[in-house]
Amino acid sequence: MKLLKDLGLEDFNPGVCWGPGWWSGADSRRRIDSSNPATEKPIASVGAATAADVETLIGASWENFRTWRAVPAPVRGDLVRRLGESLRVHKDRLGSLVSLETGKIKEEGDGEVQEMIDMADFAVGQSRMLYGKTMHSERPSHRMYEQWHPLGPVGVITAFNFPVAVWAWNALIAAICGNTVIWKPSPKAPLTAVAVQHLCNRVMEEAGYPGVFNLLVTDENPLAESLVQDRRIPLISFTGSTKVGRWVSRLVAARLGRSLLELSGNNAVIVDETADLDLAVPAVVFGAVGTAGQRCTTTRRLIVHENCYEELISRLIHAYRQLPIGDPLDRKTLVGPLIDAEAVAKFSDAIATLKQRGGEILYGGRVLERGGYFVEPTLVRAENHWEMVQRETFAPILYLIPFKTLEEAIALNNAVPQGFSSSLFTTHLQHAERFLSHWGSDCGIANINMGTSGAEIGGAFGGEKETGGGREAGSDAWKNYMRRQTNTINWGTELPLAQGIRFEL
Numbered sequence: 001m002k003l004l005k006d007l008g009l010e011d012f013n014p015g016v017c018w019g020p021g022w023w024s025g026a027d028s029r030r031r032i033d034s035s036n037p038a039t040e041k042p043i044a045s046v047g048a049a050t051a052a053d054v055e056t057l058i059g060a061s062w063e064n065f066r067t068w069r070a071v072p073a074p075v076r077g078d079l080v081r082r083l084g085e086s087l088r089v090h091k092d093r094l095g096s097l098v099s100l101e102t103g104k105i106k107e108e109g110d111g112e113v114q115e116m117i118d119m120a121d122f123a124v125g126q127s128r129m130l131y132g133k134t135m136h137s138e139r140p141s142h143r144m145y146e147q148w149h150p151l152g153p154v155g156v157i158t159a160f161n162f163p164v165a166v167w168a169w170n171a172l173i174a175a176i177c178g179n180t181v182i183w184k185p186s187p188k189a190p191l192t193a194v195a196v197q198h199l200c201n202r203v204m205e206e207a208g209y210p211g212v213f214n215l216l217v218t219d220e221n222p223l224a225e226s227l228v229q230d231r232r233i234p235l236i237s238f239t240g241s242t243k244v245g246r247w248v249s250r251l252v253a254a255r256l257g258r259s260l261l262e263l264s265g266n267n268a269v270i271v272d273e274t275a276d277l278d279l280a281v282p283a284v285v286f287g288a289v290g291t292a293g294q295r296c297t298t299t300r301r302l303i304v305h306e307n308c309y310e311e312l313i314s315r316l317i318h319a320y321r322q323l324p325i326g327d328p329l330d331r332k333t334l335v336g337p338l339i340d341a342e343a344v345a346k347f348s349d350a351i352a353t354l355k356q357r358g359g360e361i362l363y364g365g366r367v368l369e370r371g372g373y374f375v376e377p378t379l380v381r382a383e384n385h386w387e388m389v390q391r392e393t394f395a396p397i398l399y400l401i402p403f404k405t406l407e408e409a410i411a412l413n414n415a416v417p418q419g420f421s422s423s424l425f426t427t428h429l430q431h432a433e434r435f436l437s438h439w440g441s442d443c444g445i446a447n448i449n450m451g452t453s454g455a456e457i458g459g460a461f462g463g464e465k466e467t468g469g470g471r472e473a474g475s476d477a478w479k480n481y482m483r484r485q486t487n488t489i490n491w492g493t494e495l496p497l498a499q500g501i502r503f504e505l
Ligand code: UN1
Pocket: 161, 162, 166, 239, 294, 295, 296, 297, 298, 452, 453, 454, 455, 456
């Protein structure tokens, strides 16, 4: 606990879940340990929720929704503004906690908190722009328009790799839309969630609106399932693997609820024969090894024109040799550990399978024996259709695949089950436009002369196919968190029917 106090979370209370005005006691409940992936040592433990906690929390979230939905949207926005200010004050400490708990480097831990702050700013503006359209009615003396109403309590299930930013994309927009939020963080990163919940509590209690943001910490599937299946929760936003996403999607669909899915990626960078390699190399390195390859937008496949294939490989090997791997809180480190032993085992299995299949390891491939879950960033000559290349392994493994024509490169980019992020390095205008056109990349994100990861919050974030189809954060993603109502008002003295139908008595 001292460590957390040093991080400025003086009133840190290892509560298990939070509902309006109460932290459930940590008392007799089973504990979930949070440990530092760089050292494998425990940091602290958090009490696990019980089935009774889940029921209380959902009930309370409904009750609070009744009050919150009546608060004018710009006033809701003002509260999110105050939350953003609190995040600004705690950015450094919260960023360190993210690093400590997930192993991402300090720069990225801080970046994640910045992403929350950006999201808060965006949500404040959006709170005055929950626009509906006005239509011209085909009937005389009629007015027709649409408006957007809040949904109810929104379930937000987040992954360990962006333990707080993904919550912010969902929760802050959901809140300005008038919904309450129940957050189920990854059991691999419960401490950052508890810390953020504390910041929320301070701001919301001071303002007189406790219970808008709620927390549910559990590592038990049946409890997560009871949240997902509950009819009082009209929307479940889920970020994680395609495998679990499928399960969530089926359960929510069975009750005709809404789900918002942000699932696995298998993102490619294409480098054509005209590309500026001075841009491509650092972008690919950041995309492939940033967050130790554990982003859903991580670059996993590098599709390179045969003319520059060997040169790019030697430049990448040169860059990989210089990557400082180590303590994520050391400012010089660029590559931290994977999240846990299971992730390391998956990395090792992938490397073994690739070797068996005939993949040539050009760099890396080993687990580092130094304590902590460190692996070497790895470059592999591989073929796109291999089973291992077709799936997302959450580790810093980059597959190198040559091509001859742009058509072939685009076909390779699209020939995976996932459709998250993609990019093309080129100085050829026609290539760039073709890649972005309707018969170019089939992904939710397509970039030119920049990498696949590190999206800004202003755009809609998400992908197609097995990535789940959801869009979160910016643009008009707010519509996911509201229900649309079409209203027609007759201000005349006649009752004309639509389509000119006559129905006279
Ligand atoms: C994720 O990995 O789940 O675009 C989110 C990015 C970050 C978000 C990644 N802004 O890489």
